[in-house]
Amino acid sequence: xxxxxxxxxxxxxxxxxxxxxxxTIINCTLAAVDQMAWKKEETVFVSGIGCSSRAPxxxxxxxxxxxxxxxxxxxxxxKLANPDLNVVVFTGDGDLAAIGGxxxxxxxxxxxxxxxxxxxxxxxxxxxxxGSPTTPLGCLSTTTPYGCAETPFDLCELAxxxxxxxxxxxxxxxxxxxxxxxxxxxxxxxxxxxxxxxxCPTAFGRRNKFKQVSxxxxxxxxxxxxxxxxxxxxxxxxRIPLDMFVVGxxxxxxxxxxxxxx
Amino acid sequence: xxxxxxxxxxxxxxxxxxxxxxxxFGGYPITPSTEVAEHMAVKLPKRxxxxxxxxxxxxxxxxxxxxxxxxxxxxTATSGPGFSLMMENIGYAAMTETPCVIxxxxxxxxxxxxxxxxxxxxxxxCRFGSHGDYSVIALCPASVQEMYDLTAKAFNLADKYRxxxxxxxxxxxxxxxxxxxxxxxxxxxxxxxxIKGVLPFKPxxxxxxxxxxxxxxxxxxxxxxxHDERGYPCATNPKLHETLVMRLVxxxxxxxxxxxxxxxxxxxxxxxxxxxxxxxxxxxxxxxDHPDKNIGFLRLRxxxxxxxxxxxxxxxxxxxxVPEMNLGQIAREIERHVKVPVMPLPKLGGDLHTPAELFAAxxxxx
Numbered sequence: 310x311x312x313x314x315x316x317x318x319x320x321x322x323x324x325x326x327x328x329x330x331x332x333t334i335i336n337c338t339l340a341a342v343d344q345m346a347w348k349k350e351e352t353v354f355v356s357g358i359g360c361s362s363r364a365p366x367x368x369x370x371x372x373x374x375x376x377x378x379x380x381x382x383x384x385x386x387x388k389l390a391n392p393d394l395n396v397v398v399f400t401g402d403g404d405l406a407a408i409g410g411x412x413x414x415x416x417x418x419x420x421x422x423x424x425x426x427x428x429x430x431x432x433x434x435x436x437x438x439x440g441s442p443t444t445p446l447g448c449l450s451t452t453t454p455y456g457c458a459e460t461p462f463d464l465c466e467l468a469x470x471x472x473x474x475x476x477x478x479x480x481x482x483x484x485x486x487x488x489x490x491x492x493x494x495x496x497x498x499x500x501x502x503x504x505x506x507x508x509c510p511t512a513f514g515r516r517n518k519f520k521q522v523s524x525x526x527x528x529x530x531x532x533x534x535x536x537x538x539x540x541x542x543x544x545x546x547x548r549i550p551l552d553m554f555v556v557g558x559x560x561x562x563x564x565x566x567x568x569x570x571x
Numbered sequence: 572x573x574x575x576x577x578x579x580x581x582x583x584x585x586x587x588x589x590x591x592x593x594x595x596f597g598g599y600p601i602t603p604s605t606e607v608a609e610h611m612a613v614k615l616p617k618r619x620x621x622x623x624x625x626x627x628x629x630x631x632x633x634x635x636x637x638x639x640x641x642x643x644x645x646x647t648a649t650s651g652p653g654f655s656l657m658m659e660n661i662g663y664a665a666m667t668e669t670p671c672v673i674x675x676x677x678x679x680x681x682x683x684x685x686x687x688x689x690x691x692x693x694x695x696x697c698r699f700g701s702h703g704d705y706s707v708i709a710l711c712p713a714s715v716q717e718m719y720d721l722t723a724k725a726f727n728l729a730d731k732y733r734x735x736x737x738x739x740x741x742x743x744x745x746x747x748x749x750x751x752x753x754x755x756x757x758x759x760x761x762x763x764x765x766i767k768g769v770l771p772f773k774p775x776x777x778x779x780x781x782x783x784x785x786x787x788x789x790x791x792x793x794x795x796x797x798h799d800e801r802g803y804p805c806a807t808n809p810k811l812h813e814t815l816v817m818r819l820v821x822x823x824x825x826x827x828x829x830x831x832x833x834x835x836x837x838x839x840x841x842x843x844x845x846x847x848x849x850x851x852x853x854x855x856x857x858x859x860d861h862p863d864k865n866i867g868f869l870r871l872r873x874x875x876x877x878x879x880x881x882x883x884x885x886x887x888x889x890x891x892x893v894p895e896m897n898l899g900q901i902a903r904e905i906e907r908h909v910k911v912p913v914m915p916l917p918k919l920g921g922d923l924h925t926p927a928e929l930f931a932a933x934x935x936x937x
Contacts, residue, residue: 317792320803350788355637366792366804371785373640374794374804375633376663382630386637386645387785389621390595394641394786412633415626 312339315349317369324363326434328514328522330481330507334428335364335399337484337505341491342397352395355384357409360435360509361401361428378409381416384423388568396423397495402443403433406462410442417471420499422569426491427464427502430509438512445552449516464504469560474499476560480506480529483556490558499566506533506554529554574753580718580745581606581648584674584738585614587722588646590757593672594620595645597634599627599653602686603742604676607648628653632660636669640793642762642784644726648674650742651684654693655700661735662701663795665819668772668780670729670762672722674738676745677896679921688921689742691848691896697737698875704816706823708830709737709875713851715749721872723757728830730762732822733779739874741896743849743923765789770800778822823876831878833871840867841889842933845905847871850894853924857933860926866933874901879908890914892932894924 316339325331342352352370356362358377365372375383380398388396405413405427416425432450433439440453443464447456468476475497479487487505494501508514508525519525534549536557542549578586585607588596596611608624615622621638625631631647638645649657654675664671679685680692693700697709708728710721722738729736765771765781771791774780783789796804797812805811823830836858837843844854844866851870858866867885871878882891882905890912893902899915906913916932918924 317790349790350786353785366794369790371640371783371790372792373637373785374792374796375636376659376795379629379633379660382625382633383637385623385625385630386595386597386634386639387641388637389623389634390638390643390645391641391786411626412630415630 310343312336312343315339315343315368315370317367320367323367325360326511328508328510329360330430330509331361331364331428333481333484334426334487334505334507335367337488338397338426338491339368340488341495344492345495347395351393352397353387354397354399355380355387356399357404359401359404359433360430361399362404364399378404378407379412380404381409381412381423381425385416385419385421385568388421388423392422392568392570398423398425400425400427402427402429402431402464403441406442406464406467414467414471417468417473417500417502419567420472420474420564421567422498422500424491424494424501424503427504428507429464429504430507430513432509432513434509434512438516465502465559468502472500472564473502473560474562474564474566475501477558478504478506478554478556480533480556481508482526482530486556493558493561497561498569499564572755576751576753577748578715578751579606579748580712580715580740581676582610583715583718583751584648584722584740584745585610586753587719588672588726589614589618590719591723591726592644592759593646593726594643595635595638596622596647597625597638597645598631598647598649599625601628601650601653603678603745604648604650604674606745607674607676628656629660632657632671632673635671636660636664639669639671640785644730646672646674648676650676650678650686651680651693652682654696658700662703662705664735665701665705665707666795667793668733668819669735670733671735672725672729672738673735674722674740677739677741679919685921687742689849689896689923690919690921691739691741691900694739694874694897694900697739704820706820707735707737707875708732708823708873709739710832710872711739711847711874712744712872713848714744715747715751717872718744719751719753727758727760731760731779732826733782734823739848741849742921771802772798773800774818774822778818778825827876827878828880830873830876831881832873833869833878833881835881835884836868836870837865838867838884839887840865840885841887843867843869843885843888843891844929845869845871845891845893847874847901848896850896850924853894853926853929857926857929861930864933877904882908892916892929894918894929
């Protein structure tokens, strides 16, 4: 089996724009799922609303494409009612951190045994490019036409503070690392959160001086810093640039789990 | 062997759900419905079921819908403010044809209103509260016995029609304590499974598709987007959307005779009361006190879909009198179906109508 065997071929072509990073994240996730040797009939993908949330519709398993922001709450019901099912949530930054922020932190607190993959494109893509809770300061969007004046969320810090058992962050540039991180998340009992920064050429890139898709992917490459390097720099008293994203495995721990396999 | 208990309405509701095989409760505490959740929190874990207190009512109904897709009979219980929060996901349940039971122990509104006082102000909200066109089923208990019986019945209706079913109780019925007879068993009709190979949203003759339970290998995609019979999103085809929405409405409306549950007393009467929920009790008292008055009574247990056929049974009726603990929400529905005058008898504030008030209305010239 390969990740390709998990796709619902009769739904293709997909709706994602040319140059979108979401496909990379879905591929990495399905490759990791495939490594788990899970059966399709034992696996459920759940999502909310937004570009990222269309992912379950392209996967052959049972899938629940729910309301905006509520995917984790729906997934909680699925997992608790049948703990034998493997439950994976696809979400985006708006879905997870704005309208769904409450469900996100409570999912982490409960440490419910699901894996949440957040495709963070730092913008509302499907509605045409409005600012989100992760839009960086100063960035342009249709609702922040003079530059975003709000400080963005660090989704991983949020998940760690709220109690998730596994947290890591990578980007659509870091394909191999991301696949391994998702695999580690799927293996870790409890709430696993993997944030994947993705390029959105249509809604984010073209308003923020990324002329080519590759420019934005290159930005993700050059503006990420391994957790170990960051810690070393802090130890040595060096300044960490503000626009740097920490990547790597940020937390793996063993808090009590809810909804684990019997 | 049946047994007799002396229970509170909310306890009877929870016990009715358990008797119906409810295995999942997801909810959030709210007066005056909290006792339903508390009772389920005690009982469900002992019966291999799941009780979870979610972070809000939105998550409560979301978890119920998720649980229902694994095949579990699932419910939540709430009151006005929580009911308002649930509306988007109730529409999702209607669109995705997810069986679920939602108990609303109604209190005075709008807004925070009167948390500890009874009302029937959410009768139109339960019918039309979520956006778009759809149909639902709503039952109204008027006694502790009916809190039990109708909750159990709600699960069968939810599974049969694959629709959210509301138990529209009120604070009075939810908190009253009275005698209840527990049957030794109740009839549970399981959800009809989807036949393998049939498209997951292809309806049977009754317009209801078979249920493709998660974890059984159906590989079904469930979405709140307008979808075709494969379950695939197809949101820009006008004909397909119309066909889907019409089916969601017709599967309930065309079954209204079967779903209808009402009693008719004195069908030859000229003056006929119509009531549901707590005001039923006042009408019963009035009829008991004035046996000579030939008072007609249509007593509704199913409010939605509305049993308009029952109105035709009163051949000599000159007017209908409709006591409700709202400003005439169902009186307006009745008015749509009849030619004789309909007299709303609204009452707000939390007190039941007194028999004297109803008697005065009966005597007043229309």
